[in-house]
Amino acid sequence: MSGTVICIASAVLLAWSIKVPAVLSVFSGAPTMKFNTALLFLFSGIGLLSVVKKDRILNSLGTFLGWLIILIGFGSFLEYLLSVNLFIDNLFIQDPYSTSFPGRMARTTGLCFASFGIALITARSTRLLYARIHKYALGFVALVSVMAVITYFLQGVTTTSVLVFNTMAFHTAISFFLLSLALSLVNPRNSYVDFLSGVKVGSKLARKLLPFVTTMPLVVGVLLLYIAGSKSINTELGIALYTITYALLGLVYTSWISKKLNREDMERKRLEHSLQLSQRELTKNIRFKEKLVNTTPEYIFIINLSTASIKYLNQDLFPQEELKKERIEGMPLLSVLPYLHPRDREKLTELHRKLIRSSDNEVHDVEVRLKLEKNTWEWFSFRAKVFQRTEGKWLEEYILLARNITNQKKTQKELLKARRFSIQGEIARTLAHELRNPIASIGMASEVLDKALGEAEKQKVKKYLEILDRSNHNLRELVDNLLNSSKYEAAELSKQDLTEVVENSLRKAADRIYLSGVEVTKNYTGSYDILADKEKLEIAILNIVVNASEATMPDEGIIEVSICEEESEVVLSISDNGEGLEEGQMEKLFDAFYTNKDSGMGVGLNSVKNIIEEHHARITVDSKVDEGTQFRIFFPKYT
Incomplete structure:
Protein backbone atom coordinates (compact mmCIF):
# COMPACT_ATOMS: atom_id res chain seq x y z
CA MET A 1 0.00 0.00 0.00
CA SER A 2 2.83 2.36 0.84
CA GLY A 3 4.49 1.54 -2.48
CA THR A 4 1.26 2.27 -4.39
CA VAL A 5 0.94 5.70 -2.78
CA ILE A 6 4.61 6.49 -3.49
CA CYS A 7 4.14 5.49 -7.13
CA ILE A 8 1.02 7.69 -7.51
CA ALA A 9 2.81 10.62 -5.85
CA SER A 10 5.91 10.15 -8.00
CA ALA A 11 3.82 10.02 -11.19
CA VAL A 12 2.01 13.26 -10.29
CA LEU A 13 5.25 15.04 -9.32
CA LEU A 14 6.74 14.01 -12.64
CA ALA A 15 3.59 15.22 -14.48
CA TRP A 16 3.90 18.63 -12.80
CA SER A 17 7.56 18.80 -13.75
CA ILE A 18 7.05 17.97 -17.45
CA LYS A 19 3.58 19.58 -17.65
CA VAL A 20 1.31 16.61 -18.42
CA PRO A 21 -2.11 17.77 -17.09
CA ALA A 22 -3.86 14.47 -17.95
CA VAL A 23 -2.14 12.78 -14.99
CA LEU A 24 -3.19 15.50 -12.53
CA SER A 25 -6.92 14.73 -12.79
CA VAL A 26 -8.42 11.32 -13.48
CA PHE A 27 -11.83 12.62 -14.57
CA SER A 28 -12.55 15.56 -16.85
CA GLY A 29 -13.67 18.59 -14.88
CA ALA A 30 -12.61 17.02 -11.61
CA PRO A 31 -10.15 18.65 -9.16
CA THR A 32 -6.44 18.07 -9.76
CA MET A 33 -3.83 16.70 -7.39
CA LYS A 34 -1.59 19.66 -6.55
CA PHE A 35 2.20 19.49 -6.42
CA ASN A 36 2.20 20.01 -2.63
CA THR A 37 -0.37 17.18 -2.30
CA ALA A 38 1.79 14.76 -4.30
CA LEU A 39 4.86 15.81 -2.31
CA LEU A 40 3.11 15.14 1.01
CA PHE A 41 1.90 11.77 -0.30
CA LEU A 42 5.55 10.93 -1.06
CA PHE A 43 6.49 11.93 2.51
CA SER A 44 3.52 9.97 3.89
CA GLY A 45 4.49 6.78 2.01
CA ILE A 46 8.07 7.03 3.28
CA GLY A 47 6.82 7.78 6.82
CA LEU A 48 4.55 4.72 6.67
CA LEU A 49 7.53 2.52 5.73
CA SER A 50 9.51 3.95 8.67
CA VAL A 51 6.75 2.80 11.04
CA VAL A 52 6.83 -0.74 9.64
CA LYS A 53 10.63 -0.98 9.90
CA LYS A 54 11.65 -1.02 13.57
CA ASP A 55 14.80 1.03 13.25
CA ARG A 56 15.76 3.99 15.45
CA ILE A 57 16.99 6.16 12.56
CA LEU A 58 13.93 5.36 10.42
CA ASN A 59 11.63 6.02 13.37
CA SER A 60 13.23 9.44 13.82
CA LEU A 61 12.78 10.10 10.10
CA GLY A 62 9.11 9.09 10.33
CA THR A 63 8.53 11.49 13.22
CA PHE A 64 10.19 14.33 11.31
CA LEU A 65 8.12 13.63 8.19
CA GLY A 66 4.96 13.44 10.35
CA TRP A 67 5.57 16.95 11.72
CA LEU A 68 6.39 18.24 8.22
CA ILE A 69 3.13 16.77 6.84
CA ILE A 70 1.15 18.38 9.70
CA LEU A 71 2.83 21.74 9.13
CA ILE A 72 2.14 21.92 5.36
CA GLY A 73 -1.32 20.27 5.52
CA PHE A 74 -2.68 22.33 8.40
CA GLY A 75 -1.01 25.47 7.01
CA SER A 76 -2.92 25.03 3.74
CA PHE A 77 -6.18 24.66 5.72
CA LEU A 78 -5.42 27.82 7.71
CA GLU A 79 -4.97 29.74 4.45
CA TYR A 80 -8.65 29.06 3.70
CA LEU A 81 -9.79 29.54 7.29
CA LEU A 82 -8.00 32.86 7.91
CA SER A 83 -7.98 34.08 4.26
CA VAL A 84 -4.21 34.50 4.32
CA ASN A 85 -1.39 33.51 1.99
CA LEU A 86 1.45 31.67 3.71
CA PHE A 87 3.40 31.46 0.41
CA ILE A 88 3.52 27.66 0.45
CA ASP A 89 1.14 26.95 -2.45
CA ASN A 90 3.56 27.62 -5.34
CA LEU A 91 6.74 27.25 -3.31
CA PHE A 92 8.15 24.46 -5.44
CA ILE A 93 6.39 24.86 -8.79
CA GLN A 94 3.85 27.24 -10.38
CA ASP A 95 0.25 26.06 -11.00
CA PRO A 96 -0.90 27.32 -14.46
CA TYR A 97 -4.08 25.21 -14.50
CA SER A 98 -6.11 26.67 -11.61
CA THR A 99 -7.82 30.07 -11.57
CA SER A 100 -8.69 30.25 -7.87
CA PHE A 101 -5.96 29.59 -5.29
CA PRO A 102 -3.45 28.12 -7.76
CA GLY A 103 -1.22 25.42 -6.27
CA ARG A 104 -3.25 25.22 -3.06
CA MET A 105 -4.56 21.83 -1.94
CA ALA A 106 -8.24 21.54 -0.99
CA ARG A 107 -9.50 22.16 2.53
CA THR A 108 -10.38 18.51 3.09
CA THR A 109 -7.00 17.46 1.69
CA GLY A 110 -5.17 19.74 4.13
CA LEU A 111 -7.20 18.42 7.09
CA CYS A 112 -6.60 14.82 5.99
CA PHE A 113 -2.84 15.41 5.77
CA ALA A 114 -2.83 17.05 9.22
CA SER A 115 -4.77 14.06 10.65
CA PHE A 116 -2.49 11.53 8.95
CA GLY A 117 0.61 13.34 10.23
CA ILE A 118 -0.77 13.14 13.77
CA ALA A 119 -1.50 9.42 13.28
CA LEU A 120 2.03 8.91 11.96
CA ILE A 121 3.60 10.52 15.05
CA THR A 122 1.38 8.66 17.54
CA ALA A 123 1.66 5.27 15.78
CA ARG A 124 4.37 3.96 18.17
CA SER A 125 2.98 5.46 21.37
CA THR A 126 1.71 3.15 24.14
CA ARG A 127 -0.13 5.86 26.08
CA LEU A 128 -3.92 5.49 26.07
CA LEU A 129 -4.61 9.15 25.09
CA TYR A 130 -2.25 9.02 22.13
CA ALA A 131 -3.72 5.67 21.07
CA ARG A 132 -7.19 7.21 20.95
CA ILE A 133 -5.93 10.25 19.01
CA HIS A 134 -4.24 7.86 16.57
CA LYS A 135 -7.45 5.87 16.09
CA TYR A 136 -9.70 8.92 15.54
CA ALA A 137 -7.20 10.61 13.19
CA LEU A 138 -7.05 7.52 10.96
CA GLY A 139 -10.83 7.18 11.11
CA PHE A 140 -11.27 10.77 9.94
CA VAL A 141 -8.92 10.25 6.97
CA ALA A 142 -10.70 7.02 5.99
CA LEU A 143 -14.19 8.58 6.25
CA VAL A 144 -13.35 11.66 4.15
CA SER A 145 -11.58 9.57 1.50
CA VAL A 146 -14.52 7.10 1.27
CA MET A 147 -17.03 9.94 0.88
CA ALA A 148 -14.89 11.45 -1.87
CA VAL A 149 -14.72 8.11 -3.71
CA ILE A 150 -18.53 7.71 -3.38
CA THR A 151 -18.96 11.10 -5.05
CA TYR A 152 -16.87 9.92 -7.99
CA PHE A 153 -19.02 6.78 -8.25
CA LEU A 154 -22.13 8.94 -8.35
CA GLN A 155 -20.58 10.92 -11.18
CA GLY A 156 -20.03 7.70 -13.05
CA VAL A 157 -23.75 6.79 -13.11
CA THR A 158 -25.21 10.18 -14.13
CA THR A 159 -24.57 12.93 -16.64
CA THR A 160 -25.46 15.56 -14.06
CA SER A 161 -22.45 17.38 -12.61
CA VAL A 162 -21.73 15.87 -9.20
CA LEU A 163 -18.08 16.77 -8.85
CA VAL A 164 -19.10 20.22 -7.71
CA PHE A 165 -19.62 18.56 -4.26
CA ASN A 166 -16.08 17.19 -4.23
CA THR A 167 -12.88 19.24 -3.74
CA MET A 168 -10.55 16.26 -3.68
CA ALA A 169 -8.98 14.56 -6.71
CA PHE A 170 -9.86 10.88 -7.25
CA HIS A 171 -6.31 9.58 -6.85
CA THR A 172 -5.96 11.82 -3.79
CA ALA A 173 -8.97 10.09 -2.19
CA ILE A 174 -7.63 6.64 -3.12
CA SER A 175 -4.18 7.49 -1.71
CA PHE A 176 -5.65 8.73 1.56
CA PHE A 177 -7.73 5.55 1.93
CA LEU A 178 -4.69 3.34 1.26
CA LEU A 179 -2.56 5.28 3.77
CA SER A 180 -5.20 5.10 6.53
CA LEU A 181 -5.85 1.41 5.94
CA ALA A 182 -2.13 0.54 5.84
CA LEU A 183 -1.33 2.39 9.06
CA SER A 184 -4.38 0.78 10.70
CA LEU A 185 -3.13 -2.68 9.77
CA VAL A 186 0.31 -1.95 11.28
CA ASN A 187 -1.33 -1.73 14.71
CA PRO A 188 -4.94 -2.97 14.37
CA ARG A 189 -5.78 -2.63 18.08
CA ASN A 190 -5.21 1.15 17.95
CA SER A 191 -7.16 1.80 14.76
CA TYR A 192 -10.61 1.69 13.22
CA VAL A 193 -9.85 -1.85 12.03
CA ASP A 194 -10.21 -3.03 15.63
CA PHE A 195 -13.27 -0.80 15.98
CA LEU A 196 -14.90 -2.61 13.06
CA SER A 197 -13.70 -6.14 13.87
CA GLY A 198 -14.06 -6.14 17.68
CA LYS A 289 -13.37 -31.16 46.00
CA GLU A 290 -9.95 -29.57 46.55
CA LYS A 291 -10.59 -29.46 50.29
CA LEU A 292 -11.77 -33.07 50.20
CA VAL A 293 -8.72 -34.19 48.22
CA ASN A 294 -6.29 -32.25 50.42
CA THR A 295 -7.74 -33.47 53.73
CA THR A 296 -8.22 -37.15 52.90
CA PRO A 297 -5.67 -39.43 54.60
CA GLU A 298 -5.35 -41.42 51.38
CA TYR A 299 -2.87 -40.69 48.64
CA ILE A 300 -4.56 -40.14 45.29
CA PHE A 301 -2.52 -40.99 42.20
CA ILE A 302 -3.63 -40.51 38.60
CA ILE A 303 -1.57 -42.59 36.17
CA ASN A 304 -1.42 -41.48 32.54
CA LEU A 305 -0.71 -44.33 30.12
CA SER A 306 -0.02 -42.07 27.12
CA THR A 307 3.02 -40.58 28.84
CA ALA A 308 3.63 -43.60 31.13
CA SER A 309 3.96 -41.25 34.09
CA ILE A 310 2.28 -40.08 37.30
CA LYS A 311 0.03 -37.22 36.25
CA TYR A 312 -1.29 -36.17 39.67
CA LEU A 313 -0.68 -36.69 43.38
CA ASN A 314 -2.80 -34.92 46.00
CA GLN A 315 -0.18 -34.58 48.77
CA ASP A 316 3.46 -35.17 49.67
CA LEU A 317 4.22 -38.87 49.99
CA PHE A 318 7.28 -38.65 52.26
CA PRO A 319 8.80 -35.13 52.51
CA GLN A 320 11.76 -36.28 54.62
CA GLU A 321 13.10 -38.30 51.68
CA GLU A 322 12.21 -35.59 49.13
CA LEU A 323 9.23 -37.63 47.90
CA LYS A 324 7.17 -34.47 47.53
CA LYS A 325 4.14 -33.85 45.37
CA GLU A 326 6.08 -31.58 42.97
CA ARG A 327 8.78 -34.20 42.42
CA ILE A 328 6.44 -37.17 42.00
CA GLU A 329 4.06 -35.49 39.55
CA GLY A 330 5.41 -36.16 36.06
CA MET A 331 7.70 -38.96 37.30
CA PRO A 332 7.98 -41.82 34.74
CA LEU A 333 6.56 -45.12 35.95
CA LEU A 334 9.93 -46.84 35.50
CA SER A 335 11.45 -44.41 38.01
CA VAL A 336 9.02 -45.74 40.65
CA LEU A 337 10.44 -49.29 40.52
CA PRO A 338 13.37 -48.66 42.95
CA TYR A 339 10.81 -47.66 45.61
CA LEU A 340 8.80 -50.86 45.10
CA HIS A 341 9.69 -54.11 46.84
CA PRO A 342 11.16 -56.56 44.27
CA ARG A 343 8.64 -59.27 45.17
CA ASP A 344 5.69 -56.88 44.83
CA ARG A 345 6.48 -55.56 41.35
CA GLU A 346 4.65 -58.44 39.72
CA LYS A 347 1.55 -57.52 41.75
CA LEU A 348 1.41 -54.02 40.25
CA THR A 349 2.12 -55.40 36.79
CA GLU A 350 -0.84 -57.75 37.16
CA LEU A 351 -2.98 -54.86 38.47
CA HIS A 352 -2.05 -52.87 35.37
CA ARG A 353 -3.12 -55.76 33.13
CA LYS A 354 -6.45 -56.10 34.95
CA LEU A 355 -7.20 -52.38 34.57
CA ILE A 356 -6.59 -52.48 30.82
CA ARG A 357 -9.23 -55.21 30.51
CA SER A 358 -11.45 -53.74 33.23
CA SER A 359 -14.84 -52.06 32.88
CA ASP A 360 -15.42 -48.55 34.24
CA ASN A 361 -17.16 -49.83 37.38
CA GLU A 362 -14.70 -52.52 38.42
CA VAL A 363 -12.46 -51.89 41.44
CA HIS A 364 -9.19 -53.76 42.04
CA ASP A 365 -7.23 -54.04 45.30
CA VAL A 366 -3.62 -54.94 45.95
CA GLU A 367 -1.17 -54.63 48.84
CA VAL A 368 2.48 -53.80 48.17
CA ARG A 369 5.56 -52.59 50.02
CA LEU A 370 7.20 -49.23 49.31
CA LYS A 371 10.61 -48.05 50.50
CA LEU A 372 9.90 -44.53 51.74
CA GLU A 373 12.76 -44.40 54.22
CA LYS A 374 16.20 -45.81 53.55
CA ASN A 375 16.15 -49.60 54.15
CA THR A 376 12.64 -49.47 55.61
CA TRP A 377 9.70 -51.03 53.78
CA GLU A 378 6.16 -49.89 54.52
CA TRP A 379 2.95 -51.62 53.49
CA PHE A 380 0.42 -49.78 51.31
CA SER A 381 -3.05 -50.81 50.21
CA PHE A 382 -3.86 -49.72 46.64
CA ARG A 383 -7.40 -49.48 45.25
CA ALA A 384 -7.50 -48.92 41.48
CA LYS A 385 -10.23 -47.92 39.05
CA VAL A 386 -10.54 -46.65 35.47
CA PHE A 387 -10.44 -42.83 35.47
CA GLN A 388 -10.53 -41.72 31.84
CA ARG A 389 -10.69 -43.24 28.38
CA THR A 390 -9.82 -41.88 24.93
CA GLU A 391 -12.45 -41.21 22.29
CA GLY A 392 -11.67 -44.67 20.96
CA LYS A 393 -12.55 -46.08 24.42
CA TRP A 394 -8.94 -47.10 25.11
CA LEU A 395 -7.80 -46.72 28.71
CA GLU A 396 -5.89 -43.44 29.02
CA GLU A 397 -5.77 -42.83 32.78
CA TYR A 398 -6.55 -44.77 35.93
CA ILE A 399 -6.74 -43.64 39.55
CA LEU A 400 -5.02 -45.23 42.53
CA LEU A 401 -6.13 -44.66 46.12
CA ALA A 402 -3.25 -45.59 48.43
CA ARG A 403 -3.31 -45.93 52.21
CA ASN A 404 -0.40 -46.71 54.51
CA ILE A 405 -1.35 -49.90 56.33
CA THR A 406 2.02 -50.62 57.96
CA ASN A 407 0.68 -50.20 61.48
CA GLN A 408 -2.40 -52.25 60.62
CA LYS A 409 -0.18 -55.02 59.23
CA LYS A 410 2.01 -54.92 62.33
CA THR A 411 -1.04 -55.13 64.58
CA GLN A 412 -2.46 -58.09 62.61
CA LYS A 413 0.93 -59.79 62.65
CA GLU A 414 1.37 -59.22 66.37
CA LEU A 415 -2.09 -60.61 67.07
CA LEU A 416 -1.41 -63.65 64.91
CA LYS A 417 1.96 -64.23 66.51
CA ALA A 418 0.55 -63.67 69.95
CA ARG A 419 -2.09 -66.33 69.27
CA ARG A 420 0.49 -68.69 67.81
CA PHE A 421 3.04 -68.14 70.52
CA SER A 422 0.39 -68.41 73.18
CA ILE A 423 -0.26 -71.97 72.05
CA GLN A 424 3.40 -72.75 71.46
CA GLY A 425 4.38 -71.13 74.75
CA GLU A 426 1.97 -73.26 76.71
CA ILE A 427 3.33 -76.40 75.05
CA ALA A 428 6.89 -75.18 75.44
CA ARG A 429 6.48 -74.58 79.15
CA THR A 430 4.99 -78.03 79.57
CA LEU A 431 7.83 -79.63 77.61
CA ALA A 432 10.45 -77.62 79.46
CA HIS A 433 9.20 -78.71 82.87
CA GLU A 434 9.05 -82.32 81.70
CA LEU A 435 12.55 -82.14 80.16
CA ARG A 436 14.30 -80.66 83.18
CA ASN A 437 14.46 -83.92 85.13
CA PRO A 438 15.83 -86.09 82.22
CA ILE A 439 18.38 -83.38 81.38
CA ALA A 440 19.50 -83.22 85.00
CA SER A 441 19.76 -87.02 85.03
CA ILE A 442 21.90 -86.99 81.85
CA GLY A 443 24.16 -84.39 83.42
CA MET A 444 24.57 -86.37 86.60
CA ALA A 445 25.16 -89.58 84.61
CA SER A 446 27.88 -87.84 82.60
CA GLU A 447 29.63 -86.74 85.80
CA VAL A 448 29.44 -90.28 87.24
CA LEU A 449 30.90 -91.77 84.04
CA ASP A 450 33.67 -89.20 84.02
CA LYS A 451 34.66 -90.19 87.59
CA ALA A 452 34.14 -93.93 87.17
CA LEU A 453 36.23 -94.36 84.03
CA GLY A 454 39.92 -94.75 84.20
CA GLU A 455 42.28 -92.49 82.29
CA ALA A 456 42.84 -94.95 79.47
CA GLU A 457 39.12 -95.58 78.97
CA LYS A 458 38.39 -91.91 79.41
CA GLN A 459 40.70 -91.09 76.49
CA LYS A 460 38.88 -93.53 74.25
CA VAL A 461 35.48 -91.91 74.81
CA LYS A 462 36.70 -88.36 75.47
CA LYS A 463 35.20 -87.00 72.23
CA TYR A 464 31.79 -88.46 73.06
CA LEU A 465 31.88 -87.23 76.64
CA GLU A 466 32.58 -83.72 75.33
CA ILE A 467 29.66 -83.96 72.89
CA LEU A 468 27.46 -85.26 75.71
CA ASP A 469 28.50 -82.32 77.90
CA ARG A 470 27.91 -79.72 75.15
CA SER A 471 24.59 -81.27 74.22
CA ASN A 472 23.53 -81.26 77.86
CA HIS A 473 24.47 -77.55 78.05
CA ASN A 474 22.55 -76.79 74.85
CA LEU A 475 19.53 -78.67 76.14
CA ARG A 476 19.54 -76.62 79.33
CA GLU A 477 19.64 -73.44 77.22
CA LEU A 478 16.83 -74.77 75.04
CA VAL A 479 14.70 -75.42 78.10
CA ASP A 480 15.32 -71.90 79.33
CA ASN A 481 14.38 -70.57 75.87
CA LEU A 482 11.24 -72.71 75.81
CA LEU A 483 10.19 -71.31 79.15
CA ASN A 484 10.65 -67.78 77.77
CA SER A 485 9.12 -68.50 74.35
CA SER A 486 5.81 -66.82 75.25
CA LYS A 487 7.68 -63.56 75.83
CA TYR A 488 7.89 -62.71 72.14
CA GLU A 489 10.06 -59.77 71.04
CA ALA A 490 10.10 -58.33 67.53
CA ALA A 491 13.23 -58.78 65.47
CA GLU A 492 15.64 -55.85 65.62
CA LEU A 493 17.11 -55.58 62.12
CA SER A 494 20.54 -54.11 61.52
CA LYS A 495 23.30 -54.46 58.95
CA GLN A 496 24.76 -57.97 59.16
CA ASP A 497 27.09 -60.11 57.10
CA LEU A 498 25.12 -63.20 56.01
CA THR A 499 28.38 -65.16 55.66
CA GLU A 500 29.15 -64.61 59.34
CA VAL A 501 25.62 -65.56 60.40
CA VAL A 502 25.82 -68.83 58.39
CA GLU A 503 29.25 -69.68 59.85
CA ASN A 504 27.96 -69.20 63.40
CA SER A 505 24.96 -71.44 62.67
CA LEU A 506 27.20 -74.16 61.22
CA ARG A 507 29.46 -73.98 64.31
CA LYS A 508 26.46 -74.52 66.57
CA ALA A 509 25.43 -77.54 64.47
CA ALA A 510 28.96 -78.98 64.32
CA ASP A 511 28.34 -81.73 66.91
CA ARG A 512 25.12 -82.90 65.26
CA ILE A 513 26.87 -82.91 61.88
CA TYR A 514 29.82 -84.85 63.31
CA LEU A 515 27.64 -87.50 64.93
CA SER A 516 25.57 -87.89 61.74
CA GLY A 517 28.69 -88.30 59.63
CA VAL A 518 27.43 -85.55 57.28
CA GLU A 519 29.76 -83.72 54.91
CA VAL A 520 29.19 -79.94 54.58
CA THR A 521 30.14 -78.19 51.31
CA LYS A 522 30.40 -74.37 51.30
CA ASN A 523 29.97 -72.42 48.08
CA TYR A 524 30.48 -68.78 49.07
CA THR A 525 33.27 -66.28 49.51
CA GLY A 526 33.38 -62.71 50.68
CA SER A 527 30.65 -60.88 52.56
CA TYR A 528 26.96 -60.34 51.76
CA ASP A 529 25.29 -57.49 53.63
CA ILE A 530 21.63 -57.78 54.63
CA LEU A 531 19.32 -56.38 57.31
CA ALA A 532 18.94 -59.04 59.99
CA ASP A 533 18.46 -59.89 63.66
CA LYS A 534 21.60 -61.96 64.09
CA GLU A 535 20.46 -64.24 66.94
CA LYS A 536 17.07 -65.03 65.45
CA LEU A 537 18.44 -65.66 61.96
CA GLU A 538 21.10 -68.02 63.38
CA ILE A 539 18.32 -70.02 65.08
CA ALA A 540 16.38 -70.29 61.78
CA ILE A 541 19.43 -71.39 59.78
CA LEU A 542 20.42 -73.84 62.55
CA ASN A 543 16.96 -75.42 62.37
CA ILE A 544 17.26 -75.95 58.61
CA VAL A 545 20.77 -77.42 58.89
CA VAL A 546 19.72 -79.80 61.69
CA ASN A 547 16.67 -80.93 59.67
CA ALA A 548 18.95 -81.53 56.67
CA SER A 549 21.37 -83.63 58.75
CA GLU A 550 18.48 -85.70 60.11
CA ALA A 551 17.08 -86.27 56.61
CA THR A 552 20.30 -87.89 55.28
CA MET A 553 21.69 -91.39 55.73
CA PRO A 554 24.42 -91.65 58.38
CA ASP A 555 27.92 -91.30 56.94
CA GLU A 556 26.44 -90.70 53.45
CA GLY A 557 24.83 -87.31 53.85
CA ILE A 558 26.00 -84.19 52.02
CA ILE A 559 24.77 -80.69 52.92
CA GLU A 560 25.59 -77.94 50.43
CA VAL A 561 25.43 -74.32 51.59
CA SER A 562 25.59 -71.57 48.94
CA ILE A 563 25.27 -67.76 48.96
CA CYS A 564 24.87 -65.65 45.82
CA GLU A 565 23.37 -62.38 44.60
CA GLU A 566 20.41 -62.20 42.20
CA GLU A 567 19.48 -58.67 41.07
CA SER A 568 18.38 -56.84 44.25
CA GLU A 569 18.41 -59.93 46.50
CA VAL A 570 20.89 -62.12 48.37
CA VAL A 571 19.99 -65.82 48.12
CA LEU A 572 20.98 -68.41 50.74
CA SER A 573 20.61 -72.00 49.55
CA ILE A 574 20.81 -75.08 51.88
CA SER A 575 20.36 -78.43 50.14
CA ASP A 576 20.80 -82.07 51.14
CA ASN A 577 20.81 -85.48 49.45
CA GLY A 578 18.37 -86.97 51.92
CA GLU A 579 15.11 -88.84 51.57
CA GLY A 580 13.18 -85.87 50.14
CA LEU A 581 9.55 -84.90 50.53
CA GLU A 582 6.33 -85.76 48.80
CA GLU A 583 4.16 -82.99 47.37
CA GLY A 584 1.57 -83.27 50.14
CA GLN A 585 4.29 -82.98 52.77
CA MET A 586 5.76 -79.86 51.17
CA GLU A 587 2.38 -78.07 51.29
CA LYS A 588 2.19 -78.51 55.09
CA LEU A 589 5.90 -78.22 55.82
CA PHE A 590 5.73 -74.78 57.51
CA ASP A 591 2.43 -75.39 59.34
CA ALA A 592 2.57 -75.31 63.12
CA PHE A 593 2.70 -78.76 64.81
CA TYR A 594 3.11 -80.60 61.52
CA THR A 595 5.98 -83.14 61.36
CA ASN A 596 6.88 -86.18 59.29
CA LYS A 597 9.26 -87.52 61.94
CA ASP A 598 8.49 -90.35 64.30
CA SER A 599 9.29 -87.98 67.14
CA GLY A 600 9.07 -84.22 67.36
CA MET A 601 6.45 -81.51 67.76
CA GLY A 602 6.65 -79.80 64.36
CA VAL A 603 7.42 -76.31 65.65
CA GLY A 604 10.91 -75.89 64.15
CA LEU A 605 10.15 -74.99 60.53
CA ASN A 606 7.10 -72.97 61.53
CA SER A 607 9.42 -70.82 63.67
CA VAL A 608 11.85 -70.63 60.75
CA LYS A 609 9.12 -69.21 58.51
CA ASN A 610 8.11 -66.63 61.13
CA ILE A 611 11.70 -65.46 61.54
CA ILE A 612 12.23 -65.25 57.77
CA GLU A 613 9.08 -63.16 57.35
CA GLU A 614 10.29 -60.80 60.07
CA HIS A 615 13.34 -60.18 57.87
CA HIS A 616 11.09 -59.16 54.91
CA ALA A 617 12.47 -62.22 53.16
CA ARG A 618 10.83 -65.28 51.61
CA ILE A 619 11.64 -68.97 51.75
CA THR A 620 11.02 -71.63 49.10
CA VAL A 621 11.40 -75.42 49.17
CA ASP A 622 12.18 -77.75 46.27
CA SER A 623 12.24 -81.48 46.99
CA LYS A 624 12.15 -84.82 45.24
CA VAL A 625 11.64 -88.14 46.95
CA ASP A 626 14.95 -90.10 47.39
CA GLU A 627 16.89 -87.23 45.80
CA GLY A 628 16.96 -84.53 48.45
CA THR A 629 15.57 -81.16 49.49
CA GLN A 630 16.66 -77.58 48.86
CA PHE A 631 15.70 -74.56 50.98
CA ARG A 632 16.24 -71.12 49.38
CA ILE A 633 15.92 -67.90 51.37
CA PHE A 634 15.71 -64.58 49.47
CA PHE A 635 16.86 -61.54 51.49
CA PRO A 636 16.55 -57.93 50.22
CA LYS A 637 20.04 -56.66 49.51
CA TYR A 638 21.27 -53.98 51.92
CA THR A 639 21.64 -50.59 50.16
Missing part, protein backbone atom coordinates in the same frame (compact mmCIF):
# COMPACT_ATOMS: atom_id res chain seq x y z
CA VAL A 199 -16.66 -8.05 19.70
CA LYS A 200 -18.00 -5.12 21.71
CA VAL A 201 -21.42 -3.52 21.08
CA GLY A 202 -19.82 -0.47 19.46
CA SER A 203 -17.94 -2.64 16.99
CA LYS A 204 -21.09 -4.59 16.16
CA LEU A 205 -22.97 -1.32 15.57
CA ALA A 206 -20.16 -0.03 13.36
CA ARG A 207 -20.18 -3.21 11.24
CA LYS A 208 -23.95 -3.02 10.79
CA LEU A 209 -23.84 0.70 9.91
CA LEU A 210 -20.96 0.34 7.49
CA PRO A 211 -23.07 -1.04 4.59
CA PHE A 212 -25.56 1.80 5.10
CA VAL A 213 -22.85 4.47 5.26
CA THR A 214 -21.21 3.24 2.06
CA THR A 215 -24.22 2.29 -0.09
CA MET A 216 -27.00 4.65 0.97
CA PRO A 217 -25.24 7.83 -0.28
CA LEU A 218 -24.93 6.16 -3.67
CA VAL A 219 -28.58 5.09 -3.77
CA VAL A 220 -30.00 8.39 -2.50
CA GLY A 221 -27.58 10.38 -4.60
CA VAL A 222 -28.54 8.56 -7.80
CA LEU A 223 -32.27 9.11 -7.09
CA LEU A 224 -31.82 12.81 -6.40
CA LEU A 225 -29.58 13.25 -9.41
CA TYR A 226 -32.27 11.62 -11.55
CA ILE A 227 -34.81 14.05 -10.16
CA ALA A 228 -32.38 16.94 -10.58
CA GLY A 229 -31.80 15.88 -14.18
CA SER A 230 -35.54 16.28 -14.87
CA LYS A 231 -35.13 20.03 -14.06
CA SER A 232 -37.95 19.77 -11.44
CA ILE A 233 -35.65 20.97 -8.62
CA ASN A 234 -32.60 23.19 -8.52
CA THR A 235 -29.18 22.30 -7.12
CA GLU A 236 -29.68 23.94 -3.70
CA LEU A 237 -32.99 22.12 -3.18
CA GLY A 238 -31.36 18.87 -4.31
CA ILE A 239 -28.60 19.23 -1.72
CA ALA A 240 -31.17 19.91 0.98
CA LEU A 241 -33.28 16.89 -0.04
CA TYR A 242 -30.17 14.73 -0.20
CA THR A 243 -29.17 15.75 3.32
CA ILE A 244 -32.69 15.36 4.79
CA THR A 245 -33.30 12.01 3.10
CA TYR A 246 -29.93 10.65 4.14
CA ALA A 247 -30.49 11.85 7.72
CA LEU A 248 -34.00 10.32 7.95
CA LEU A 249 -32.94 7.01 6.47
CA GLY A 250 -29.91 7.01 8.75
CA LEU A 251 -32.14 7.67 11.77
CA VAL A 252 -34.56 4.86 10.85
CA TYR A 253 -31.78 2.37 10.11
CA THR A 254 -29.86 3.33 13.26
CA SER A 255 -33.02 2.92 15.40
CA TRP A 256 -33.66 -0.53 13.94
CA ILE A 257 -30.05 -1.57 14.48
CA SER A 258 -30.11 -0.17 18.04
CA LYS A 259 -33.22 -2.18 18.96
CA LYS A 260 -31.70 -5.31 17.51
CA LEU A 261 -28.42 -4.76 19.35
CA ASN A 262 -30.29 -3.97 22.57
CA ARG A 263 -32.11 -7.31 22.34
CA GLU A 264 -28.82 -9.06 21.68
CA ASP A 265 -27.23 -7.16 24.58
CA MET A 266 -30.03 -8.19 26.94
CA GLU A 267 -29.67 -11.80 25.83
CA ARG A 268 -25.91 -11.52 26.29
CA LYS A 269 -26.35 -10.12 29.81
CA ARG A 270 -28.80 -12.90 30.64
CA LEU A 271 -26.33 -15.49 29.41
CA GLU A 272 -23.48 -13.76 31.27
CA HIS A 273 -25.53 -13.80 34.48
CA SER A 274 -26.30 -17.47 33.97
CA LEU A 275 -22.64 -18.11 33.25
CA GLN A 276 -21.62 -16.24 36.42
CA LEU A 277 -23.99 -18.36 38.48
CA SER A 278 -22.60 -21.49 36.86
CA GLN A 279 -19.05 -20.31 37.50
CA ARG A 280 -19.83 -19.60 41.15
CA GLU A 281 -21.34 -23.05 41.56
CA LEU A 282 -18.40 -24.58 39.72
CA THR A 283 -15.93 -22.65 41.88
CA LYS A 284 -17.76 -23.80 45.01
CA ASN A 285 -17.65 -27.43 43.80
CA ILE A 286 -13.98 -27.14 42.89
CA ARG A 287 -13.12 -25.70 46.30
CA PHE A 288 -15.11 -28.44 48.02
